[in-house]
Amino acid sequence: MDERVREHAEVLVDWSARVEAGDDVVVSVAEDTHELGVAVAAALGERGANVTTLYGSDELSRAYLKGVEAGTDGDVDVDDFDSDPAVDRALFEAADAYLQIGGGRNTTATADVDRPTRQAYAKARQGVREARMDTDWVSTVHPTRSLAQQAGMAYEEYENFVYDAVLRDWEALAEEMAQMKEVLDAGEEVRIVTERDDAPDTDVTMSIAGRTAVNSAASVAYDSHNLPSGEVFTAPYDTEGEVFFDVPMTIEATRVRNVHLTFEDGEVVDFAAESGEEALADVLDTDEGARRLGELGIGMNRGIDRFTDSILFDEKMGDTVHLAVGRAYDACLPEGESGNDSAVHVDMITDVSADSRMEVDGEVVQRNGTFRWEDGFEA
């Protein structure tokens, strides 16, 4: 076994999920992620934890949902699913941690499941999802051919990419990110500006007063549930201005490029995309909250050096900023207060490595990708 697989498992179990002896850990293994599953099982055995392993196969999910479509007449709705799937609820309620290993053999394995079927299923499973979110959950991926293909990379090249992103000195990165969190926690207004010859300008402001930033250092100890992570994010509101997102993304299996959003009074009042505009429109029309921002995130993982059409990696990339329309995370909100609510949360990313700046309360914090505490920073 590649030594990096073992190291990945150890980072996942120890740094990310903070597993201790006696913990009940549920691991979900996607197709072709067997090797990391084996390494995780070994680490859990060594720590004295219990392990229950789920098979997180998109092809199985697709077969199940197509089966439901075949077994019901006409459109599937939420009543076609059990509102209380007892086994899944019981297992997540009993779990201390949940480690989801993504991968699979085909990133479009569920492409032919009707959208209403998916939505009805997601709705019926809300209780299960909540029980899962109440555990110390962490999502990661094992490098698979399907993910390499989605990234447009050779397999070994992609393996190197994943391990560069995952096998970091997380303690050091957490300390660095703490400086960004400090700035955002103290700040009231963020302004992001990009001025490029080959793209529309971005000039957007948003309020962050009263909100708490998350130092997302790939560990449940930091309210961070992705491995890799490496971003600092908060929940903005009262957004005004124009944003251009130059990083391509996939929304509901549709490739979306060069999104332009115009905000007034905190809401998207105009939008365009060079391709995939319809998918974008679908997202924005989901509900009221879908036109307001739920997240401002600053990518700070410089182990990620390129976009791979995977939000797990793309939004963490160093020298990027992302904004998400839709749901805000509770961790960013004052106790008991609820932020922007929506069924969706769709991240869109802008490269800020050049011709750009981010200001907090009028002071430049990042210019052309360099933070103010770094060498070479120019205010």
Next chain:
Amino acid sequence: MDERVREHAEVLVDWSARVEAGDDVVVSVAEDTHELGVAVAAALGERGANVTTLYGSDELSRAYLKGVEAGTDGDVDVDDFDSDPAVDRALFEAADAYLQIGGGRNTTATADVDRPTRQAYAKARQGVREARMDTDWVSTVHPTRSLAQQAGMAYEEYENFVYDAVLRDWEALAEEMAQMKEVLDAGEEVRIVTERDDAPDTDVTMSIAGRTAVNSAASVAYDSHNLPSGEVFTAPYDTEGEVFFDVPMTIEATRVRNVHLTFEDGEVVDFAAESGEEALADVLDTDEGARRLGELGIGMNRGIDRFTDSILFDEKMGDTVHLAVGRAYDACLPEGESGNDSAVHVDMITDVSADSRMEVDGEVVQRNGTFRWEDGFEA
């Protein structure tokens, strides 16, 4: 997908497990059994059942147990495992049915796990096992290369073998087997005799008075939990005589051939094996019940036409009889009575297709493989 995979899934879900809308079904998918898992998920979706899929990987289990060995100093004992693994218990307690799909990539995947480690783990998991046995559980296999190899067969040849055994007219076979059950339920003593030039004689008698035979027709509706099945079994006692088992088998990864047992007053008083005698001795020395019979089974599935070193198939083969030392099944005992108790249950098989007869209360029921209700039977 091979149409037979779909048919297998339907037999498993409908005939074997009797799944109904709203049932919570746990499916365990071993390595390389993905295809049958997909077909089962489709069938469950169509029936309106819930599905939770476990990854039943021997390589993961091995990694976990080796991890426990690495994490403890010296020998692993039962206290090194959690006595109440909450997730597994909760999930099986909430489940209506459990469908275990065996297969894997290597039938000896756990060969280097220490025996005390396995035993300690099995002991710690007894509560989980009991919760699992309280569901409508069914074990089956998907044809894999590893099982083909264990059977000494080409892969496509093995696929045909599995589907011949599994895709039967189970209703018709259940009716045929009911005749055997009737004979055993009414009978008081069974005698099995084989006389062959090339092997030691078998002449063994056992009491079955007061015991109930199970018509094991591959369905929970018949107290039968294997697919394929096709045997009628009961729980004998007061065994006397000599038995020669000419069908090779594997006990704890050791190949055992040509076992000879001598019974007096219901107990094995002498034993021999042409090879693997030590593994046999280990079994018989496990505990007091390991030297008494727990099962007499009559193989009646003529879709199984050869031995493949897999007890799931071998013991069901038409024209065979098997005896198991160790634990008796509750289904064969009068309500509230407990039969032979042991930590082991090891089946041993005799070919009765020629030079043999089985008598119940002195009347011949089967001679040279032909039952008395069949054409060509000679009393």
